[in-house]
Amino acid sequence: CYVATASPAKFQEAVEKAGLPFDPPEAVLALESLPTRYQNLERSQNWCEDWEDRLRAWIQF
Known part of the structure; x- marks a missing residue:
């Protein structure tokens, strides 16, 4: 299962340390105002399958 991809927006500090310009898109900036949600899932x-079931249940809201 994979959740996220490697985006420069996720590693802004590393991009800036590399001396590369970084101008986050408006969609990324909007994410900062959203609440953080998480659930602990025992391995x-x-x-x-447990993760997929929880995700499917959450998406149905």
Whole structure:
């Protein structure tokens, strides 16, 4: 299971340390105003299926 991709927006500090320009898009800036949500998920033999089930249930709202 993969959740996120490597985007310069996720690593702004590293991009700036490399001396590269970084101008985050408006969509990325808007994310900063959203609340952070998370759930702890114990790693079990079926952790990927458990994660997918939780994600599907959350998306149905």
